[in-house]
Amino acid sequence: MVVGAGRVGSSVATSALLAGHVVSVLDADPLSHERLDVELGRSWEENGGRFTIGTALERDALDEAGMAESDVCIVCTNGDNTNLVVAQIAQRRYDVPRVIVRVLDPRRAAWYREQGLHTICPTQIAIDQLTAAALAPAPPA
Amino acid sequence: MSLYVIVCGAGKVGWNLARELIEKDHEVTVIESDRRRYLIVEQELEHSVQYGDATELWVLERAGIQRADLVVAVTGDDEDNLLICQVAKEKYLCDRIIARVNNPRNVDTFKLLGIQPAVSATDLILRLIEHEVPSYGLIHLLDLPEERLEIIELVVSDDAPAVGREVQELNMPEGSLVISVLRDHGGFVPKADTVIRAGDEVLVVLDPGLEADITAHFVANGRA
Numbered sequence: 001m002v003v004g005a006g007r008v009g010s011s012v013a014t015s016a017l018l019a020g021h022v023v024s025v026l027d028a029d030p031l032s033h034e035r036l037d038v039e040l041g042r043s044w045e046e047n048g049g050r051f052t053i054g055t056a057l058e059r060d061a062l063d064e065a066g067m068a069e070s071d072v073c074i075v076c077t078n079g080d081n082t083n084l085v086v087a088q089i090a091q092r093r094y095d096v097p098r099v100i101v102r103v104l105d106p107r108r109a110a111w112y113r114e115q116g117l118h119t120i121c122p123t124q125i126a127i128d129q130l131t132a133a134a135l136a137p138a139p140p141a
Numbered sequence: 142m143s144l145y146v147i148v149c150g151a152g153k154v155g156w157n158l159a160r161e162l163i164e165k166d167h168e169v170t171v172i173e174s175d176r177r178r179y180l181i182v183e184q185e186l187e188h189s190v191q192y193g194d195a196t197e198l199w200v201l202e203r204a205g206i207q208r209a210d211l212v213v214a215v216t217g218d219d220e221d222n223l224l225i226c227q228v229a230k231e232k233y234l235c236d237r238i239i240a241r242v243n244n245p246r247n248v249d250t251f252k253l254l255g256i257q258p259a260v261s262a263t264d265l266i267l268r269l270i271e272h273e274v275p276s277y278g279l280i281h282l283l284d285l286p287e288e289r290l291e292i293i294e295l296v297v298s299d300d301a302p303a304v305g306r307e308v309q310e311l312n313m314p315e316g317s318l319v320i321s322v323l324r325d326h327g328g329f330v331p332k333a334d335t336v337i338r339a340g341d342e343v344l345v346v347l348d349p350g351l352e353a354d355i356t357a358h359f360v361a362n363g364r365a
Contacts, residue, residue, distance in 0.1 A: 105198075115231070
């Protein structure tokens with residue numbers, strides 16, 4: 001189950017589908033469905049994918065997308081706050097065994113990780129890599 | 142007693158709430174993330190309003206969340222209100238939180254994450270409508286789920302078992318008590334020998350779950 005099919009979500013969804021998994025995508029914007037088609041070179045549904053248009057906070061949308069049956073849920077809409085709420089709904093209401101959530105704000109990513117959410121923080125990864133690159137010892141002249 | 146209150150969101154609700162609290166001599170900080178709105182509100186509230194996104198931890202810390210007695214999240218976004226209250230309660234151990242629910246369909250999510258009380262304007266208005274329309278039978282006046290306490294109001298129907306009987310003869314279930322009777326445009330606290338009449342409005346305090354038992358006493362055939 002992938003909630004939010006922007007650049008990141010659609011890539012993860014496509015990889016999972018091509019690896020032979022059953023993938024259901026939920027996004028509020030029908031345009032993200034087109035992106036999935038383009039990435040695959042043919043229709044998402046023809047490849048066996050599921051797509052639901054809806055708001056991630058709406059119970060009906062999550063039910064329709066099949067959150068209750070999912071083994072893994074990846075939450076990566078473009079809003080940290082939506083992601084953090086949806087991830088907790090997936091964990092607590094739907095008992096999804098593995099929930100992974102993208103959080104851009106490093107401090108909240110860290111705190112929610114301490115609270116038991118599996119958070120991924122691209123900002124922190126960029127900070128670490130940029131810092132390492134900037135402070136790397138200069139190559140010998 | 143003067144409280145320190147952080148109000149997140151300077152919309153109509155937040156701004157007016159802050160104004161009232163300041164008038165009652167409480168210390169208030171309002172946090173508003175929209176720059177233009179902030180500048181308008183700042184003309185009146187001055188140093189009591191801060192510019193920033195209240196879902197960011199550093200903004201809450203700058204507002205002094207560590208010493209806040211109460212955090213009220215009344216932005217127009219339910220996700221924001223949920224998360225502000227969640228970190229206030231669980232990270233900064235703030236004793237009291239109040240959240241606004243914009244979309245009543247999200248009430249369940251506030252419950253799921255333990256964010257209570259969550260106030261929905263739609264629900265409040267619905268309660269008022271129910272109060273004006275007693276044919277609904279049973280009205281919830283107060284629900285305190287954490288304290289496991291409710292107060293309900295019932296209109297005694299003509300053929301109800303309680304009609305013509307004294308309060309002490311009613312055999313009310315354990316954990317319930319008639320606390321007030323409204324009759325002839327006035328209310329009074331009933332005594333053991335007060336006789337219940339058809340058309341009385343009775344207020345009952347009860348443990349949650351006893352509604353059906355109590356309705357059976359005051360409404361014929363238990364129709365509520």
